[in-house]
Amino acid sequence: MRVSVIGCGYLGAVHAAAMADLGHDVIAVDVDAEKIATLRAGLPPFFEPGLPEILSTSLASGRLNFTTEMADVAGATVHFIAVGTPQSDASGAADLRFVDAALDALIPHLGPQDIVVGKSTVPVGTAERLAERLLTAGSTATLVWNPEFLREGFAVKDTLAPDRLVFGVAQGTGHDAALRALHEVYATAIAGGVPVVETDLATAELVKTAANAFLATKISFINAMSEIAEATGANVTELADAIGYDTRIGRRFLNAGVGFGGGCLPKDIRAFSARAEELGLGDSVAFLGEVDAINLRQRQRVIERVLTEGGGAETGLTVAVLGLAFKPHSDDVRDSPALDVALGLVAAGATVVAYDPEAMGAAQKRFPELVVAKNVDQALLGADIAVLVTEWPEFVELDPRRVGDLMTHKRIVDARNVLNPAQWRAEGFHYSSLGRP
């Protein structure tokens, strides 16, 4: 099929390359000329395992092209909208300006039978509004919603073989043709057994919002338990193991630590709350305010723990911050708990030296004053205390003896509960984590 992808960020660039990898002819558009030049050269503008490979094979095959000119999408029949929907500063609501602008720019180039596929995460009701916008502009193209569930770090795999596909299509003219087109686009995944949920526009939008709200709640739940565990001498990891054996609960997303971040969960729960308020249903999701508060409290908890364990910032404390990305296998520092901890420690007066295998460029772009090391050893050298904030394998596998030799004092705060306390203590470390004695 001939498809276009509008927006070449973490979602769109992977989607475009994956669509071409599946055999479709893809034209990918972004307003960011620098990003397009980088992608054309076969260089992903961000770190994502597996993306360089499918990018270069798809570019070499001639099936993948990048442009800044929306007019180049003419000839494609399925158009994916993958632009950003960041948090608007004031209310927490999603900022839909990019979605509206992308659609408006696309409309003049649409054929009468084309399908416009929304992939961005949007508040419920947006798709209906955009469908009306199409109609008002005189277009007979059909607007559908096909939310994206990819996880950064696993984005290529998740795009090629997702857990499920959700096709939100309104009843009426274009319904059957749109479904047929979506089935054709995703034929490989569907043939491989990926389940498809066919539904209406509002449900499709809500599936994404609800999934992220649930995941965020699960993380904040276990973090709330870690606060209780800590005050009572209980062990939150053993608690999570034990409740996780219950298949109704499940063990995944039950790791206590510094909490969630990134370009999705935090903004998506805030946008959900804002949308519910608009609908007069704020009470229905009022718990998401608490989920957010627990999550942000974790960052403060870690900062305070480092200061306390290190003897206070006023002592001229030097802290090695291990991690800046919001999670491992990504360079994304949007709303990153790790970055917030690093900046919070600087604000408290500590001397911070940070290291992340992939995210230092992104972090320094935002905060040029942040001091970063060339490698983990350099970050640890002479530090009074280390704090592990992003669970990169390189940090999880650190040898406590070698780390102890580099540091001035053997103190570590494990803000992801991923190190073996006995092993670190055996090497003379003062080891501290969240919710574990």
Ligand SMILES: NC(=O)c1ccc[n+]([C@@H]2O[C@H](COP(=O)([O-])OP(=O)(O)OC[C@H]3O[C@@H](n4cnc5c(N)ncnc54)[C@H](O)[C@@H]3O)[C@@H](O)[C@H]2O)c1
């Ligand atoms: N990143 C993820 O893991 C992920 C997962 C699922 C869903 N989503 C959702 O996908 C959407 C995109 O997220 P992202 O992380 O890729 O954001 P991003 O900021 O990395 O990328 C957005 C891109 O859209 C481009 N853009 C903005 N306006 C444009 C326009 N008018 N025309 C063409 N391009 C335009 C920007 O230049 C940017 O490159 C969001 O709604 C997000 O919530 C993201």
